[in-house]
Amino acid sequence: MVSRKDEIKNAYRSLGKAHSFYDGMITGTTFAGRIVDRAVWHMDREEILEYQSGAFEPIPSGFTGKILEVPVGTGVLSVPVWKTLPDADITCLDYSEKMMESASSRAEVAGIGNITFMQGDVGSLPFEDGTFDAVVSLNGFHAFPDKEAAYRETFRVLKPGGIFTGCFYVEGSNIRTDRMIRTFYIRSGFFTPPFETEESLRERLSSSFSETNVYTVESIAVFNCRK
Numbered sequence: 001m002v003s004r005k006d007e008i009k010n011a012y013r014s015l016g017k018a019h020s021f022y023d024g025m026i027t028g029t030t031f032a033g034r035i036v037d038r039a040v041w042h043m044d045r046e047e048i049l050e051y052q053s054g055a056f057e058p059i060p061s062g063f064t065g066k067i068l069e070v071p072v073g074t075g076v077l078s079v080p081v082w083k084t085l086p087d088a089d090i091t092c093l094d095y096s097e098k099m100m101e102s103a104s105s106r107a108e109v110a111g112i113g114n115i116t117f118m119q120g121d122v123g124s125l126p127f128e129d130g131t132f133d134a135v136v137s138l139n140g141f142h143a144f145p146d147k148e149a150a151y152r153e154t155f156r157v158l159k160p161g162g163i164f165t166g167c168f169y170v171e172g173s174n175i176r177t178d179r180m181i182r183t184f185y186i187r188s189g190f191f192t193p194p195f196e197t198e199e200s201l202r203e204r205l206s207s208s209f210s211e212t213n214v215y216t217v218e219s220i221a222v223f224n225c226r227k
């Protein structure tokens, strides 16, 4: 029997090959991508930029610390940001080698030399406790199969005072989006329940982090926390 982790890997392997469609959708910059963004997410480019810039907001310009990004996917959202942080020490990790191939060639084309790419599982991170000054996670927690392990591990590898920031889908904000997620995204392996609501995410994060800010843009929650 195929495990949920392998189903997810297979789903994202096919996306990794078709990364221009995925990238157009996640950035809202292609015709096909904009159709999906409106039909599923009820978002235009403005809302997309709002949640994506909110996810990077706590990382100041000139940041020089150690950053873990998980999952990096094709790097379409993060690699342009990482290019502006030449003195940071950045590790990008993803379960799918295929998605990450796109990210590492994107970084190479952009001439970025301070990123290490690693295949791995967010539920079992190969790092010591308190390794990172910041952990960034964009659109990952709705995909991870073992969310408890993912929360535990991302918290464990953060230094005290470190930043945990990112975004992902939460249910309960838009009935039509929730229906699309149930009908198409879970079945295809791109998303895995159970999902947070905005409120459950706020409660969860504020029970372990010293500072927590959670808000939604349509059905995407942005979180900015400090350990």
Ligand SMILES: C[S@@+](CC[C@H](N)C(=O)[O-])C[C@H]1O[C@@H](n2cnc3c(N)ncnc32)[C@H](O)[C@@H]1O
Binding pocket: 008, 009, 012, 026, 070, 071, 072, 073, 074, 075, 076, 077, 093, 094, 095, 096, 099, 120, 121, 122, 123, 137, 138, 139, 140, 143, 144, 145
């Ligand atoms: C929706 S994509 C998000 C990628 C990127 N952060 C973005 O916003 O475009 C979800 C990613 O999660 C990765 N993923 C799923 N389960 C994972 C796991 N257990 N550990 C690490 N990455 C995982 C998938 O391979 C995929 O690249």
